[in-house]
Amino acid sequence: MTPEIQSQKTRALCSLAPVIPVIVIKNAERAAGLAQALVSGGLPVLEITLRSDAALDAIRAMSGVSGGHVGAGTVLTPDDAKRAKDAGATFAVSPGLTDRLIAACENLELPLLPGTATASEVMRAADAGYDMLKFFPAEAIGGAPALKSLAGPLPKIRFCPTGGISTANAGDYLSLPNVVCVGGSWIATDADVSAENWGAIQERAHAAARLSRG
Numbered sequence: 001m002t003p004e005i006q007s008q009k010t011r012a013l014c015s016l017a018p019v020i021p022v023i024v025i026k027n028a029e030r031a032a033g034l035a036q037a038l039v040s041g042g043l044p045v046l047e048i049t050l051r052s053d054a055a056l057d058a059i060r061a062m063s064g065v066s067g068g069h070v071g072a073g074t075v076l077t078p079d080d081a082k083r084a085k086d087a088g089a090t091f092a093v094s095p096g097l098t099d100r101l102i103a104a105c106e107n108l109e110l111p112l113l114p115g116t117a118t119a120s121e122v123m124r125a126a127d128a129g130y131d132m133l134k135f136f137p138a139e140a141i142g143g144a145p146a147l148k149s150l151a152g153p154l155p156k157i158r159f160c161p162t163g164g165i166s167t168a169n170a171g172d173y174l175s176l177p178n179v180v181c182v183g184g185s186w187i188a189t190d191a192d193v194s195a196e197n198w199g200a201i202q203e204r205a206h207a208a209a210r211l212s213r214g
Contacts, residue, residue: 037202046070049073056084060088132158133160144175186204
């Protein structure tokens with residue numbers, strides 16, 4: 001799967017809702033309930049970061065939830081990509097981009113949403129064939145104004161910014177013409193996941209799904 005086709009697929013996923021929940025899950029037994037709450041709330045695309053021992057089991061559990069599209073985040077190496085796909089991930093998200101990761105996702109036929117932080121990194125990703133990118137860590141590297149400034153010289157590139165995004169600033173990003181969606185962790189808090197407070201999570205998901213895009 002070429003980077004061009006990968007970006008077509010990740011752009012289609014990013015277009016399904018204005019927010020992709022970015023999830024660190026510590027107990028896979030809660031994964032299916034969490035996924036059901038998020039999907040029922042109108043957020044069908046879920047990023048499970050590979051930052052916990054439960055991540056791969058959580059991806060397996062969430063992959064069985066009807067209507068959901070489950071991907072793996074913090075994919076750093078070809079081995080990460082393979083383990084994620086074997087667990088049922090239908091896409092991968094990385095904080096950056098390497099030649100080895102490009103080759104691995106091509107061979108695995110796993111759509112990759114690669115991370116970029118500078119114009120040079122965006123240009124390199126575009127040169128490899130990607131035009132749907134993650135902008136990370138968004139707030140730390142200038143926020144919505146920085147991302148807006150990339151639209152002029154790089155008009156064909158679209159982004160999913162993540163990192164420091166919340167209900168307070170999500171609208172600033174979503175109003176930009178080069179933003180398809182945002183990624184955020186505010187919808188499924190650790191406290192609510194631990195308490196299995198699916199109602200509160202579904203309510204926040206519903207509010208996030210109603211955010212308008214420019």
